[in-house]
Amino acid sequence: MRGGEPFELMSAFKPKLDEVTIVAVSSVALDATARALTLSCEAVDFARALLISDRLPPGGLPANIEWCQVAPLKSRHDYSAFLFRELVSCVETSHVLIVQWDGYVINPGEWDPAFLQYDYIGAPWPHYRDFTVGNGGFSLRSRKLLEALAEETLLDGEQEDRAICRRIRPKLESELGLRFASREVAAQFAFERTERTGREFGFHGVFNMPDLLGIKMFMRVMEGIEPNLVHRNERREILARLWRRGAMVSSLRLAHRFRRPSL
Numbered sequence: 001m002r003g004g005e006p007f008e009l010m011s012a013f014k015p016k017l018d019e020v021t022i023v024a025v026s027s028v029a030l031d032a033t034a035r036a037l038t039l040s041c042e043a044v045d046f047a048r049a050l051l052i053s054d055r056l057p058p059g060g061l062p063a064n065i066e067w068c069q070v071a072p073l074k075s076r077h078d079y080s081a082f083l084f085r086e087l088v089s090c091v092e093t094s095h096v097l098i099v100q101w102d103g104y105v106i107n108p109g110e111w112d113p114a115f116l117q118y119d120y121i122g123a124p125w126p127h128y129r130d131f132t133v134g135n136g137g138f139s140l141r142s143r144k145l146l147e148a149l150a151e152e153t154l155l156d157g158e159q160e161d162r163a164i165c166r167r168i169r170p171k172l173e174s175e176l177g178l179r180f181a182s183r184e185v186a187a188q189f190a191f192e193r194t195e196r197t198g199r200e201f202g203f204h205g206v207f208n209m210p211d212l213l214g215i216k217m218f219m220r221v222m223e224g225i226e227p228n229l230v231h232r233n234e235r236r237e238i239l240a241r242l243w244r245r246g247a248m249v250s251s252l253r254l255a256h257r258f259r260r261p262s263l
Contacts, residue, residue, distance in 0.1 A: 015111040016045040019094045020140070023050045024101075025082055027073040029225040030057035032101035037065050040099055040202075043108040047093045052082075080160035083136075088146035095142050101225065103138035103190075103204030106212065110201040115189060119145040119172075121181040122161060123192035123204055131169055133186040136161025137204035140189065148176055206230055207237045215247045219254070227257050 022040055026033045034057040041049050041064055049065045051057075054072040061067055068090060073079050087096070095116055099105075115121055119142040122134030139161065152168055154160065164172070165180070172178040187194060190202045196211075203212065210218045230238070235258050242251035 013109045014043065014045055015108055017111070018047050019116060020044075020046050020097055021048045021050065021091050021093045021095075022046045022097045022099060023052060023087070023090065024099050025052040025073070025079060025087070026101065027054050028229055029101040030055070031059045031224050032221050033057070034059065034061055034065070035221070036099050036101050036104040038062055040097070040105040041065065043105040044111065046097070050090060052087075052090065076159065077154075077157060080158065080163070081154055083160045084149045084152065084154045084163075088143065088150050091143055091146060093143065095140055096146065098136060098139045098141065099202075100137045100204065101221075102206040102209060103192075103202065105202045107199065107201055110188065110199055112188065112201075115140055115181075115185070115201075117179065118142070118181045118185070119178040120164065121186055121189045122165065123190040124183050124186045124194050125165075126193050128166075131166045131180075132183050133181055134161075134165060135190070135192045135204050136164070137192070138190050138202045142178070144176075145172070145178055148172060148178065205234075207234055207241065210238065210241050210245065210247075215242065215245065215250050219250050222254060222257070227259075230258065 022037065022044075024033045024037050030053060034051060037049055037051060041062070050068050051061060051065055052068045052070055054070060056067055070082070070086070073082060118140070120133070120139065122136055122139035124132050124134050126132070149164065154163055169180060173180065181189065188200065190204060191197075191200045192204045192208070196203070196208070209221065213221065239251050239255055242254065
């Protein structure tokens with residue numbers, strides 16, 4: 001899976017991860033979120049799969065994915081607060097894999113059992129020079145980390161992955177002995193803003209999806225999500241990528257959809 005080829009699983013190998021629960025937490029893009037969970041569960045045999053949301057996806061859920069109902073998550077802060085305070089009560093395994101509608105498993109054969117030696121792994125952040133690991137939209141976290149986060153303060157408006165990986169990381173490491181993956185391990189685990197090698201276990205970022213899915217499938221996914229869900233800078237990047245691929249009609253159609261305030 002390189003260059004602009006559409007997404008498909010690269011290996012028939014299906015890891016059995018009895019130590020890992022896969023979880024998606026969302027009140028938006030529920031069908032696309034269910035799709036991300038379903039694709040990941042087709043690639044990996046997890047101990048348990050959970051969709052934590054205020055309602056079921058319109059398209060329902062496969063039998064192997066459990067629904068855990070919570071109050072509506074009305075903002076990014078609600079999402080971050082849930083991951084800090086509540087997620088630990090939903091996870092009994094040693095680790096949890098967090099996925100979102102735009103981030104999931106793509107190369108099951110690239111799973112490395114050594115990933116479980118760490119308390120946090122997420123795709124590298126190339127825009128930082130100090131703490132460069134990593135993105136929370138597709139991330140592996142230990143239960144020890146979840147327990148520690150339940151005791152920490154989340155600042156108003158703070159994104160949970162930045163809080164974990166930058167503000168409180170020194171404390172988590174020095175006082176609790178938690179281990180964050182190196183940049184090299186994180187790059188093997190997933191990509192987001194770094195160049196794709198085709199050998200990563202997973203990915204995150206809607207702007208990566210045209211290359212992974214192909215234009216037709218990407219547009220199908222986008223037509224099922226709330227138009228205002230994609231950030232303005234990400235919209236520009238997506239439209240530019242579609243234009244460069246020669247998908248002018250799709251680019252114009254998506255630009256029109258982005259201008260709509262809601263479904």
